[in-house]
């Protein structure tokens with residue numbers, strides 16, 4: 017481990033900035049290696065800060081060329097400047113102007129933070145702290161300024177010049193081959209929302225009129241020649257704008273809304289004011305290149321970034337500890353959007369799958385942290401599933417607790433009270449307290465401590481009194497012994513052998529159950545239902561009403577009743593998942609209860625498919641998709657043996673594929689699109705494809721030969737990437753010539769399509785066979801692979817570490833070694849991506865001893881390497897603590 021540990025930033029140490037910057041004028045002269053930035057800053061002392069304090073501007077990797085204070089060069093002893101900061105020891109106690117000229121090299125910027133070049137396009141990424149790589153600044157989200165940006169570049173290299181806000185002027189630079197554009201953003205914003213783009217880009221656009229009557233031009237910019245792949249993203253922006261008006265009363269506020277797709281991007285996308293910059297993976301789509309999953313992700317991320325315009329930009333964060341204030345809230349908003357655009361029930365299942373796959377393990381491992389962290393060493397390591405996904409669940413619980421109408425009123429109040437400011441979680445909750453008159457201080461505990469809560473439930477029926485009592489007990493593993501109980505909304509229902517029992521839930525038969533929700537506020541509590549004619553099956557945590565683990569009193573017979581009759585689709589799905597999880601964990605634990613139970617499950621799924629498959633194929637596909645290996649590992653919790661988990665899951669898939677074979681084959685027939693049907697990415701068509709492909713997966717699991725034939729035929733006939741890739745994925749699980757031939761044909765067909773080759777990399781990285789580590793090493797030398805491109809790294813090495821548990825966790829440590837080497841190779845060029853990759857080691861302590869030792873030694877090898885970035889050092893320190 018590096019000897020100096022990075023300095024820790026603590027929430028309790030927050031104090032307002034000593035200075036403010038009201039206006040920023042930037043003049044950026046773009047050049048591949050020698051970009052010049054002149055920043056003119058209108059500064060003044062902050063009345064809320066310390067009088068007479070020095071002015072300390074942040075910098076990172078900057079070269080200072082010139083400095084003037086109110087038009088004069090300051091005395092040399094008045095200033096200290098180096099690559100990482102600029103200090104004025106005795107700044108004026110009145111408003112003053114600083115003019116700072118810096119130089120930077122966008123081509124050498126491989127960290128992809130600040131101003132960099134992606135495939136020849138100049139672009140920026142400033143969140144969380146990249147603006148300090150462009151000029152010296154108060155790079156903190158509570159310093160809000162009005163920006164005017166002049167961008168100048170060679171006309172040939174960068175005919176398109178984009179900035180935040182509205183364009184005000186453009187022209188040529190006389191006597192040169194250069195031109196410029198000036199952009200003005202009227203609304204004050206923090207530096208992390210600054211952006212500029214310069215490059216050769218194609219454009220698609222359409223007009224939009226807001227509910228306030230403002231004429232807006234929406235545009236999407238993409239690499240030349242790819243404009244036809246931008247139509248879906250453009251449409252998604254339009255639908256997002258319209259939805260935010262009706263769902264939240266939020267209108268857009270500038271004349272332009274621009275989205276730019278770039279091919280080298282550390283994250284998914286960025287909500288820069290009026291100029292969203294995207295990883296091209298989340299913009300570009302055509303039936304030939306994008307799967308249904310890609311279309312859904314594009315829709316969700318376009319919406320997410322657009323919704324930030326209010327939840328993030330108009331109301332921003334006071335400090336980075338409040339990150340969930342914009343991210344959790346905006347994820348909640350994009351989830352609601354997607355639910356309205358698609359099937360709410362199916363989307364909820366997808367949300368929970370994702371939460372359980374990513375957030376639950378994070379919250380159970382060494383990188384666990386509160387939704388609002390109390391400290392950090394590197395903020396870029398806190399863009400986590402906990403901040404985003406658990407943060408969204410908190411907002412959802414708040415809505416469940418206070419009801420939809422009060423929730424909307426509270427959101428209106430939040431936006432009205434905090435518009436133009438940098439807010440805190442307290443400000444958010446205050447708005448809901450104001451409109452409901454409720455005290456939310458105990459609910460606020462959800463933000464404070466890590467760990468997934470557990471709720472143990474028991475039910476007892478009294479036939480004489482005709483009452484049914486549900487008792488709840490909550491515990492908070494990982495939250496500390498002194499953690500107070502949480503406020504947990506529990507969506508409830510009762511189900512009988514023939515269907516839902518609504519009577520007992522209506523008042524006065526169940527006190528303290530309102531609109532089907534019981535609120536657990538203490539460590540233990542109970543609710544009694546009256547007028548219950550026979551012992552019911554409780555439907556608990558309907559729609560996953562709280563992000564907890566439930567210790568349920570249900571046996572498989574009760575679960576089958578829910579699968580058949582629960583009006584709550586989420587709990588129908590959950591019932592099937594729980595049965596499958598029970599069967600598989602029994603096998604892993606070498607218990608023999610399995611067989612009869614599995615047969616009953618197959619029969620029940622058959623009946624379910626007969627009743628539901630054609631009515632709601634998307635939902636049926638979710639029910640057929642067994643819990644993942646990760647879900648099983650999470651359920652088992654300790655001494656994890658990924659090989660045993662893999663075998664149990666494979667065996668259950670085989671059993672389903674055998675038992676349901678005829679049904680699955682005829683469903684595939686019934687759901688096939690008639691020839692000539694034009695492709696539609698909508699939820700209904702995607703749902704049909706999902707069920708056909710879930711059927712293919714099970715058929716192939718049971719009968720690899722038949723599966724191979726079906727997959728080959730599907731690939732040959734495919735008219736879209738979803739079906740082609742599902743065929744390839746099925747083939748990839750069957751070793752042999754057919755697989756290799758299909759893989760090479762795919763690579764040839766898409767040789768010039770990096771985003772499609774990413775799918776090809778990922779499919780191979782996920783092959784659960786011994787040869788995969790070697791295969792990946794080979795693919796790292798493939799001409800289409802590049803360690804400098806985050807999408808390539810995530811596809812090949814990220815998919816391996818996160819979605820190939822048997823091979824990443826090889827007992828001989830070869831999988832860990834591969835990932836460790838990649839982390840180290842990347843750290844020098846792109847620490848953010850290296851650190852993210854390294855989080856795959858998170859669950860290492862829960863492994864069985866041989867793998868645990870191997871994982872630990874790989875982690876220690878990384879941590880002991882000299883000269884590590886702060887990003888990787890931070891993950892290493894916390895992972896090993």
Ligand code: ARG
Pocket residue numbers: 143144282283285286287320321395396399848
């Ligand atoms: N705010 C962006 C988003 O919505 C994420 C940017 C994170 N960037 C980073 N370097 N940590 O979702």
Ligand code: ZN
Pocket residue numbers: 320324342343346
């Ligand atoms: Zn976001």
